[in-house]
Amino acid sequence: MRKILKTELHRAFCCRAFFVILGLGMVFVIWHTVQYKIPYTRSLGVMSHGEEVYPHNVYQECILGNSMSVHAYIYSMCLPVLAALPFGASACQDRQSGYRDQILSRTARSAYYRAKWIAAFLSGAAGVVLPMIWDFLVTLWFFPVLSPDSMSRWDSVGVDGMMAGIYYHMPMLYMLAKWLFLALFGGIFAVLSLTAGMFAKNSVVVLLTPVLIQLLYQSATSFLNARNWQFVAYYTVYQPLFSMRLWKPLLAGGVLLAASLLLYVWRAREKDVLKA
Amino acid sequence: MYVELNDVSKQIRRSPILSHISVGFEKGRVYGLKGKNGSGKTMLLRVIAGLILPSSGQVRIGGKILGKDMSFPESIGVLIENPSFIGGETGLSNLSILASIQGKAGKKDLEETLERVGLDPSDKRTYRKYSLGMKQRLGIAAAIMEKPDIILLDEPINALDDKGVEAVRAILAEEKARGALIIVACHDEAELRLLSDEIFYMQDGELTGHEILDKDREDEP
Numbered sequence: 001m002r003k004i005l006k007t008e009l010h011r012a013f014c015c016r017a018f019f020v021i022l023g024l025g026m027v028f029v030i031w032h033t034v035q036y037k038i039p040y041t042r043s044l045g046v047m048s049h050g051e052e053v054y055p056h057n058v059y060q061e062c063i064l065g066n067s068m069s070v071h072a073y074i075y076s077m078c079l080p081v082l083a084a085l086p087f088g089a090s091a092c093q094d095r096q097s098g099y100r101d102q103i104l105s106r107t108a109r110s111a112y113y114r115a116k117w118i119a120a121f122l123s124g125a126a127g128v129v130l131p132m133i134w135d136f137l138v139t140l141w142f143f144p145v146l147s148p149d150s151m152s153r154w155d156s157v158g159v160d161g162m163m164a165g166i167y168y169h170m171p172m173l174y175m176l177a178k179w180l181f182l183a184l185f186g187g188i189f190a191v192l193s194l195t196a197g198m199f200a201k202n203s204v205v206v207l208l209t210p211v212l213i214q215l216l217y218q219s220a221t222s223f224l225n226a227r228n229w230q231f232v233a234y235y236t237v238y239q240p241l242f243s244m245r246l247w248k249p250l251l252a253g254g255v256l257l258a259a260s261l262l263l264y265v266w267r268a269r270e271k272d273v274l275k276a
Numbered sequence: 277m278y279v280e281l282n283d284v285s286k287q288i289r290r291s292p293i294l295s296h297i298s299v300g301f302e303k304g305r306v307y308g309l310k311g312k313n314g315s316g317k318t319m320l321l322r323v324i325a326g327l328i329l330p331s332s333g334q335v336r337i338g339g340k341i342l343g344k345d346m347s348f349p350e351s352i353g354v355l356i357e358n359p360s361f362i363g364g365e366t367g368l369s370n371l372s373i374l375a376s377i378q379g380k381a382g383k384k385d386l387e388e389t390l391e392r393v394g395l396d397p398s399d400k401r402t403y404r405k406y407s408l409g410m411k412q413r414l415g416i417a418a419a420i421m422e423k424p425d426i427i428l429l430d431e432p433i434n435a436l437d438d439k440g441v442e443a444v445r446a447i448l449a450e451e452k453a454r455g456a457l458i459i460v461a462c463h464d465e466a467e468l469r470l471l472s473d474e475i476f477y478m479q480d481g482e483l484t485g486h487e488i489l490d491k492d493r494e495d496e497p
């Protein structure tokens with residue numbers, strides 16, 4: 001199991017798709033830097049409204065800082081595809097190409113599928129979170145690390161907002177929590193795609209499955225007026241809604257994860273390569 | 277017998293693909309499988325490799341029942357139909373990715389194997405840019421690189437030029453001398469006769485004939 005895991009991790013992380021994802025993320029960061037970070041530092045370096053001024057701080061000016069920016073929006077919407085791209089289609093491709101036969105004559109089927117699941121999850125998680133960490137580092141270059149100010153009405157998190165205590169006392173921990181959340185959902189979307197690949201034959205369909213699921217979920221929650229169940233609302237530092245409850249997206253994500261894992265295991269346990 | 281099939285049958289959606297196959301194979305011998313298109317040669321090899329489960333009957337390898345005592349044959353190299361590799365990697369790195377699953381073959385072994393099949397280990401071209409025959413050679417290399425006890429080759433000389441065919445002959449002789457059990461499926465009867473010690477004939481999923489070719493083993497049934 002250890003060796004096949006290493007092999008699958010190598011395939012997931014040392015492949016062109018993974019570097020493409022990182023590259024796209026970098027392009028995104030550069031775009032945001034040119035369009036926002038640089039002009040903001042050139043202007044006052046403060047936000048002002050009448051008498052009141054408030055300095056920009058790094059937690060608000062990174063891409064994840066502001067959910068109103070087009071960058072954050074695009075990134076959240078594309079996240080399922082980005083997460084799926086490195087390794088989401090690999091189960092489908094291995095099976096369709098016959099590459100799986102080469103692997104299954106060298107290791108147990110269960111070990112192969114377990115390793116593939118872990119590799120897909122990790123590559124999806126890393127693929128979406130690494131560019132955002134890089135963006136944070138770039139932002140550090142332009143903006144000061146000021147503690148968020150709960151007295152200011154400019155700050156991203158309301159004093160009674162979700163995890164406000166952590167945000168105002170240990171903003172870095174809050175950032176870390178955001179990254180973990182993002183990584184978790186990157187992983188979930190990647191394995192959703194992997195599971196789709198246990199059924200579908202076309203890898204484009206497989207790669208688009210997570211984004212379709214997200215679209216359906218977004219529409220359903222909007223329709224039911226349950227926006228605080230939407231994952232995308234929780235990606236950013238800024239809290240776009242009043243009644244944010246972290247357990248809600250986590251529960252929904254957990255249900256998606258469990259359902260896909262169930263389907264995945266069901267297909268992976270089939271012992272005959274002609275059947276699954 | 278090292279590999280033993282015991283009344284193996286396989287149906288796919290009720291249509292019989294393999295019917296009541298009972299046969300044994302020994303180490304250090306080359307077996308040929310001959311039969312028309314669709315006669316079940318590839319399926320038989322897949323069953324022995326543990327890739328598909330027989331609907332009834334069992335496959336024993338070294339006394340252990342496949343799918344029961346072990347989930348896959350411990351030491352096997354297979355080339356089934358068209359080999360498949362990662363398009364963006366070179367031949368050598370493709371082999372090393374596959375070899376890393378078991379860790380039995382080192383970089384030296386892989387380079388040696390590539391030379392045996394007539395490929396250049398230092399070739400920087402990716403698999404995607406390989407010609408058909410080069411792909412086939414790499415498939416053979418993958419099947420033999422770990423010096424497995426059992427080698428299954430499905431149409432190994434497909435797409436190979438004369439030199440390639442010669443290389444396959446030499447490889448089979450060497451692997452046989454090493455003590456490997458080799459099963460080759462091939463359309464070309466003349467070539468199959470050259471390669472094998474015994475030939476099994478297949479038709480509609482059944483074994484219909486058996487012929488022993490080498491002189492020193494004629495005492496066997």
Ligand SMILES: Nc1ncnc2c1ncn2[C@@H]1O[C@H](COP(=O)(O)OP(=O)(O)OP(=O)(O)O)[C@@H](O)[C@H]1O
Binds near residue numbers: 288312314320
């Ligand atoms: N994936 C599949 N699902 C259902 N039936 C299949 C599948 N693959 C092959 N078959 C059937 O199994 C039978 C045996 O096929 P097999 O590939 O073993 O033939 P073969 O002897 O290897 O032929 P060839 O000489 O063309 O390689 C054929 O009747 C074929 O139609």
Ligand SMILES: [Mg+2]
Binds near residue numbers: 317
């Ligand atoms: Mg065949």
